[in-house]
Amino acid sequence: MEAVDPFIFRLAIFVLAIFVGYYVVWSVTPALHTPLMSVTNAISSVIIVGALIAAGPEGASLSKVLGVIAIGLAAVNIFGGFMVTQRMLAMYKKKK
Amino acid sequence: MSANLTALAYLIASILFILALRGLSSPETARQGNLFAMIGMTIAVVTTVIDPDVVSYAWIIGALVVGGGIGAITARRIAMTAMPELVAAFHSLVGLAAVLVAAAALYNPGAYGITDAAGELKVASRIEMGLGVVIGAITFSGSIIAFAKLRGIMSGNPITFPGQHPLNALIGVAIVALIVAFAFGPAHWLFWAMTALAFLIGFLLIIPIGGADMPVIVSMLNSYSGWAAAGIGFTLENTALIVTGALVGSSGAILSYIMCRAMNRSFISVLLGGFGGEAGAATATRSDKPVKAGSADDAAFIMKNAGTVIIVPGYGMAVAQAQHTVREMADLLKENGVKVRYAIHPVAGRMPGHMNVLLAEANVPYDEVEELESINSDFPNTDVSFVIGANDVTNPAARTDPQSPIAGMPILDVDRSRTVLFVKRSLSPGYAGIDNELFYAENTMMLFGDAKQMVDDIVRALQ
Numbered sequence: 195m196e197a198v199d200p201f202i203f204r205l206a207i208f209v210l211a212i213f214v215g216y217y218v219v220w221s222v223t224p225a226l227h228t229p230l231m232s233v234t235n236a237i238s239s240v241i242i243v244g245a246l247i248a249a250g251p252e253g254a255s256l257s258k259v260l261g262v263i264a265i266g267l268a269a270v271n272i273f274g275g276f277m278v279t280q281r282m283l284a285m286y287k288k289k290k
Numbered sequence: 291m292s293a294n295l296t297a298l299a300y301l302i303a304s305i306l307f308i309l310a311l312r313g314l315s316s317p318e319t320a321r322q323g324n325l326f327a328m329i330g331m332t333i334a335v336v337t338t339v340i341d342p343d344v345v346s347y348a349w350i351i352g353a354l355v356v357g358g359g360i361g362a363i364t365a366r367r368i369a370m371t372a373m374p375e376l377v378a379a380f381h382s383l384v385g386l387a388a389v390l391v392a393a394a395a396l397y398n399p400g401a402y403g404i405t406d407a408a409g410e411l412k413v414a415s416r417i418e419m420g421l422g423v424v425i426g427a428i429t430f431s432g433s434i435i436a437f438a439k440l441r442g443i444m445s446g447n448p449i450t451f452p453g454q455h456p457l458n459a460l461i462g463v464a465i466v467a468l469i470v471a472f473a474f475g476p477a478h479w480l481f482w483a484m485t486a487l488a489f490l491i492g493f494l495l496i497i498p499i500g501g502a503d504m505p506v507i508v509s510m511l512n513s514y515s516g517w518a519a520a521g522i523g524f525t526l527e528n529t530a531l532i533v534t535g536a537l538v539g540s541s542g543a544i545l546s547y548i549m550c551r552a553m554n555r556s557f558i559s560v561l562l563g564g565f566g567g568e569a570g571a572a573t574a575t576r577s578d579k580p581v582k583a584g585s586a587d588d589a590a591f592i593m594k595n596a597g598t599v600i601i602v603p604g605y606g607m608a609v610a611q612a613q614h615t616v617r618e619m620a621d622l623l624k625e626n627g628v629k630v631r632y633a634i635h636p637v638a639g640r641m642p643g644h645m646n647v648l649l650a651e652a653n654v655p656y657d658e659v660e661e662l663e664s665i666n667s668d669f670p671n672t673d674v675s676f677v678i679g680a681n682d683v684t685n686p687a688a689r690t691d692p693q694s695p696i697a698g699m700p701i702l703d704v705d706r707s708r709t710v711l712f713v714k715r716s717l718s719p720g721y722a723g724i725d726n727e728l729f730y731a732e733n734t735m736m737l738f739g740d741a742k743q744m745v746d747d748i749v750r751a752l753q
Contacts, residue, residue, distance in 0.1 A: 200527070201414055207529055208520060211536035214308055219541040222314040224636065224661050227545060227643025228373055229324075230314050231512050235380045237307045237327055238519045238538040241387050243338040244526050247401055248394035249353070250344030257398035258346070262353045264390035267383045269357025270364070272331055275380060277365035278373075279324050282647050286317040289655035 229282045236275025242268035299337040300530035306330030307534055311541065317656050334530050343401065370651045371608050374508055374640040375440045381508075382433035384515040385492075388426025388522050389485060392419050395525055396481055402526050411476045415525050420469035422521025423481065424488040429514040431492030436507050439496075440640060446501025454498060455562070461491045499560065506549045506560045508641045513542025545642045552636035552662075554688075554699035581717065584735040586747030589676075589711050592735070594752060596673035596709075598629045600665065602702055603645055604638050606679025610741035613652040616678065619745055620654070622752040632659045633666075633675075633702050635683035666703050675704035678713040678741050681720030684728055695724055710734040713744050 222230050245268055248261025306326045313323020338344065368376050396419065399405045404415040411419070438444035468484040471477075499507055520535025522528075550557050593599055601620065607613055620630045632654060638645040649659055669675065677684055680702075687694040688701045704710050705728050712734055719725055728734055737744050 201524075204524060204527065204529065204532055208524075208532050208536050211304075211533040212540050215311070215537040215540035216544065218308060218311045218537075219544045222311065223316060224548075224634075224643060225646040225656055225659060226314045226317065226320055227548075228377075228639075228641060228647045229320065230311070230541060230643070231377050231509070231545065231641065232373070232380070233310060233314070233324060233327055234512060234538040234541045235377060235384065235515065237310065237331065237534050238384050238515050239387065240303070240307075240331060240334050240530055240534045241384065241391055241519045241522055243334055243528060243530060244391035244395070244402075244522055245387065246335065246338045246344060246350060247341070247526070248391060248398065249350055250341070250346055251398075251401060252345055255398060257394040257396075257401070258349075260390045260394040260397070262349050264387045264394065265350060265353035266357035267387040267390070269354045270361040271380050271383050271387075272361065273358040274361030274365045274376075276324065276328050276331070277362055278368060278376065280321070281365060282370070282373075282650070283317070283320045283324060285647070285650040285653075286320070286656045287650070287653065288317075289657050 225286075226283075229279050232275050232279045232282070236272055236279065239268040239271035239275065242272065296337055296341070297529060299333055300528065303330040303334040303337075303530050304533040306333070307537060311537060370647055371611075372441075373644060373647060374504065375437055377641060378433045378437040378440055378508055378511065381511045381515045382430050382437065385426045385429030385431075385433060385518055388515075388518040389423055389430060391522050392423035392426065392525065393481070393485075395419060396476075396478065404525065404527060413473055415527075416476055417469065417473050418521055418524035420472050420481070420484060422518055422525050423485050424465055424469070425514055425521055426518035427485050427488035428492035428495070429511055429518050431489045432496045432507075432514070433492075433511050435493055435496035436504065436511060439499075439501065440504060440508075446504075448500040449497040454494070458491060458494055461487055461494070465491065495561070498562070503553075503555075503560050505637055505639070505641050505644075506546050506553075506555075506557070509542050509545035509549055511542070513539050513546060516540070516542055548636060549642060552700060554696065579730040581729055582735050583738055584711070586737065586744060587751045588735065589737055589744075590748045590751035592709060592711065593623055593628065593674050593676065593748075594626050596628055598672045599623060599631075599674045599676060600669065600672050600704075600707065601630065601632045602675055602677045602680050602684060602704055603632060603634070603649070604678065604680025604683065605640060605645075606681075607741055608639065608645070608648050608679065610679065612678065612742040612745050613648050613654075615742060615745040615749060617649075617652045617654050619749050619752065620658075622749060626752075630658065631665065633662065633704075634659060635662055635680065635700075635702055637683065638680060662700060662702060669703045669706040672707040674709045674711060675707040676711045676713070677704055678745070681714070681726055682724070685720075685724070685726045687724065687727055704728070705731060705733075708733060711737055713737045713739070713741050715740065 245264035310323040310327035313319040472480040516538025523531025688699040
């Protein structure tokens with residue numbers, strides 16, 4: 195039998211992750227839907243890994259410039275997203 | 291670090307992201323979840339930076355400090371009422387970052403190891419790159435418009451023009467054609483042409499959508515930002531991005547669905563737009579039935595002598611900045627032995643769960659705040675419903691009048707409680723542009739005035 199294309203592996207991971215996301219997100223309490231959005235926003239900025247690779251090499255190139263800008267944008271999201279989530283979650287208190 | 295170790299590190303990061311979302315199932319575990327997500331992000335970034343090909347540390351650290359600084363200051367300063375705008379702005383940044391990363395990969399595919407034997411970008415990578423950049427660009431321009439509408443820079447009224455839908459369809463077909471052409475030959479102009487058209491369609495898709503539908507749109511753009519990240523993940527053959535994109539994409543899709551269901555609208559009709567502008571209010575017919583109006587003192591007297599009170603807050607309460615005073619009122623009532631709870635409709639704020647955050651900020655304990663499904667059956671046994679800043683979500687016409695524009699929409703059954711106190715400036719209709727028969731009901735007392743002023747007066751009367 196021939197080897198499975200690595201693309202199929204990635205597709206499988208993608209589809210399974212959608213299922214995981216589906217079940218996990220339905221169990222999120224509606225009271226925390228706003229923090230859910232801000233935290234998913236922060237983690238989708240893991241796109242920064244792509245930017246880091248582009249910005250990585252020495253010397254100057256167009257792709258490096260694009261990478262550095264993308265790092266900056268993703269960093270706004272990562273720091274902003276996690277911190278605002280933390281700020282919101284700190285406000286949720288139980289009855290005394 | 292070997293490719294295998296890198297892949298394992300990305301797997302750990304992905305698992306930590308899943309645990310972060312899992313933590314949000316309860317406020318008690320949510321903070322720990324957020325910490326997991328931060329650790330996951332750190333692992334993903336560090337793993338990438340220690341790659342031997344990544345050596346340009348000065349630029350990387352510089353960009354991280356500048357971007358991180360801006361993010362941190364924004365997160366600290368932003369008002370909780372402005373969360374929807376902030377989230378929309380953040381979505382636009384993810385979209386733009388996706389476009390930039392795709393472009394960087396287009397100009398230097400070798401850095402990502404996605405070239406074929408001839409040194410050209412692989413065919414599969416080209417298709418994935420096309421999808422990633424298009425979704426990223428739509429997310430960017432769509433979120434900018436959503437931000438402008440939420441912030442009030444742009445009117446919340448739907449902007450429609452003749453031939454809008456055929457134009458959108460035409461641009462959609464052109465984008466698909468460009469992606470196909472790009473798969474056959476990686477000319478750079480094809481890439482930039484599809485990106486430009488995607489920016490345009492993102493803009494065109496959001497301008498016809500009215501203010502009331504913004505919760506759906508913000509959720510939908512949340513979903514798009516995830517799919518964009520996944521698309522780029524496929525291009526760069528990076529599993530951390532694929533998994534995270536899938537998680538975020540399905541999360542946003544579920545939230546859009548919940549918002550649509552709460553308004554009893556189909557996703558397609560929201561996307562087609564043209565609903566929920568302030569202009570709708572002018573066309574509504576005003577009923578001239580008699581209305582019972584009361585004063586703050588009356589309201590204070592009624593609530594003090596009640597056994598159970600349910601407060602129904604809407605976005606109007608947040609606009610009037612009355613949430614802190616409302617909590618004070620609730621505290622005074624509780625001192626008088628009244629059982630006080632809050633009932634939240636899913637679309638009470640401008641984004642999913644927004645009202646819960648605003649109440650939490652006002653120090654309302656989260657276990658006093660209930661969702662529509664869990665509290666609706668309690669209204670018949672409730673002495674007083676106190677509606678403040680909400681309107682359409684309490685309109686019994688949704689249940690009784692099949693002709694009503696909001697027919698079938700799930701509502702809070704406040705009309706079934708013994709007395710309804712309704713704080714409102716006037717009898718003007720809400721977003722849906724329809725009259726609320728609750729204003730004229732036997733058991734309703736209208737409290738006319740500014741929400742904050744009215745609650746202030748009630749608090750004074752209770753003291």
